[in-house]
Amino acid sequence: MKLDELTKGVFKQNPIFYLVLGLCPTLAVSTRVDNALGMSLGVFFVLVCSNVIISLFKHRIPPQVRIPCFIVIIASFVTIVDLFMHGYAPELHERLGIYLPLIVVNCIILGRAEAFASKKSVFDSFLDAVGMSIGFMLAIVGIALCRETLSSGKIAIFDYTIVPTFTQSPSVMMTLPPGAFLTIAVIMAMIKYKAIRKEGR
Amino acid sequence: MENLLVIAVGAIFVNNIVLSRFLGLCPFFGVSKKTSSALGMGSAVIFVMTCASAITWPIYTYLLLPFNLEFMRTVTFIVVIATFVQLIEMVIRKYKPGLYKALGIYLPLITTNCAIMGVALLNAEEGYSLIGSVVNGFSAGIGFTLALLLMSGIRERLEFADVPKSFQDLPIAFVSAALLALAFMAFSGMRL
Numbered sequence: 001m002k003l004d005e006l007t008k009g010v011f012k013q014n015p016i017f018y019l020v021l022g023l024c025p026t027l028a029v030s031t032r033v034d035n036a037l038g039m040s041l042g043v044f045f046v047l048v049c050s051n052v053i054i055s056l057f058k059h060r061i062p063p064q065v066r067i068p069c070f071i072v073i074i075a076s077f078v079t080i081v082d083l084f085m086h087g088y089a090p091e092l093h094e095r096l097g098i099y100l101p102l103i104v105v106n107c108i109i110l111g112r113a114e115a116f117a118s119k120k121s122v123f124d125s126f127l128d129a130v131g132m133s134i135g136f137m138l139a140i141v142g143i144a145l146c147r148e149t150l151s152s153g154k155i156a157i158f159d160y161t162i163v164p165t166f167t168q169s170p171s172v173m174m175t176l177p178p179g180a181f182l183t184i185a186v187i188m189a190m191i192k193y194k195a196i197r198k199e200g201r
Numbered sequence: 202m203e204n205l206l207v208i209a210v211g212a213i214f215v216n217n218i219v220l221s222r223f224l225g226l227c228p229f230f231g232v233s234k235k236t237s238s239a240l241g242m243g244s245a246v247i248f249v250m251t252c253a254s255a256i257t258w259p260i261y262t263y264l265l266l267p268f269n270l271e272f273m274r275t276v277t278f279i280v281v282i283a284t285f286v287q288l289i290e291m292v293i294r295k296y297k298p299g300l301y302k303a304l305g306i307y308l309p310l311i312t313t314n315c316a317i318m319g320v321a322l323l324n325a326e327e328g329y330s331l332i333g334s335v336v337n338g339f340s341a342g343i344g345f346t347l348a349l350l351l352m353s354g355i356r357e358r359l360e361f362a363d364v365p366k367s368f369q370d371l372p373i374a375f376v377s378a379a380l381l382a383l384a385f386m387a388f389s390g391m392r393l
Contacts, residue, residue: 020227020230023223023226023227023230024223024225024227024315027223027226028224068280068283068284071280071283072280075275075276075279076276079272079273079275079276082272082275097326098323098326101322102224102315102318102319102322104275104318105279105314105315105318106315107227177220177221177223177379177382177385177386178380178382179379180223180379181376181379181382182375182376184375185372185374185376185378185379186372188371188372189365189367189368190367192366192367192368192369193367196366
């Protein structure tokens with residue numbers, strides 16, 4: 001089923017909560033929703049392009065040197081994203097800092113190249129990449145939403161306030177590293193709790 | 202001339218590579234179940250990180266900067282690091298089989314460890330000298346090992362703890378990491 005390739009990345013095999021890949025950018029960049037969106041757009045572009053290219057060349061790349069080849073292909077696309085953001089969104093580029101070039105070592109991208117794109121057809125790889133990036137985006141934006149809400153005391157996306165300030169003493173800890181670990185721990189535990197309930201029934 | 206002690210203490214404690222910069226989280230959660238494997242991974246990371254800092258510095262300073270090729274640094278760094286790790290693996294396998302047995306399985310994992318690449322990029326960004334870069338790489342490796350060892354100690358004890366079912370395994374590891382990061386935040390008040 002073709003649709004399955006697309007949806008499995010979003011829920012069943014969500015790269016962050018199930019495969020536990022690509023944690024570094026997720027936790028580092030999820031302090032604000034707009035940073036998280038920028039990061040996931042970068043990952044989307046790199047993942048889709050590299051998956052398609054690698055799948056196109058899968059018979060040409062000798063298996064012994066496949067990892068270096070994948071890395072060079074991925075690094076080229078990361079450089080494109082890096083330059084593009086530097087030119088058109090310099091402020092976002094500044095805030096993402098070294099985490100933008102570090103997309104190159106993001107385990108999701110190399111992992112998908114190795115586990116999927118180097119074996120399956122081009123169209124399947126494309127769907128897989130789109131699904132995985134949507135899954136990544138949902139996870140990172142979700143975490144960012146929790147953290148930003150708790151640390152600023154209001155729900156706002158970009159500059160639009162959805163729920164005005166509901167507390168006068170927001171928790172600054174949530175923007176700091178411990179908050180990131182705590183958020184992902186609670187979300188993972190909730191997912192696990194649901195899975196356990198489902199099994200018990 | 203930058204103060205080497207400041208760089209070292211900064212990289213180990215204040216800006217701990219795992220707990221405050223979020224680099225190298227995959228091995229941090231993947232290899233932290235046993236203290237012995239944490240120690241193996243830690244020493245492999247210290248070694249590779251120091252050498253990678255030493256190698257990427259001249260390439261960045263003498264090759265990329267004079268020719269205005271800074272935008273190539275992502276591609277260059279990753280290729281250099283990947284090649285270097287492969288080379289080290291082959292050399293160690295040939296000449297030091299004992300060491301290879303201890304570190305070997307961790308070396309391939311290191312290529313995609315974002316901590317190594319991250320340190321190389323940080324060195325370039327901060328504009329450290331060669332010695333500064335090497336000290337920064339070495340100390341970041343020490344910081345990584347420290348965090349990994351602490352974490353593996355905690356997780357070994359957690360084996361015997363009565364953890365709620367939905368928090369078992371990874372979620373509780375994340376909670377421990379949160380507490381560890383909270384403890385390390387105390388260092389950020391230090392004036393260097």
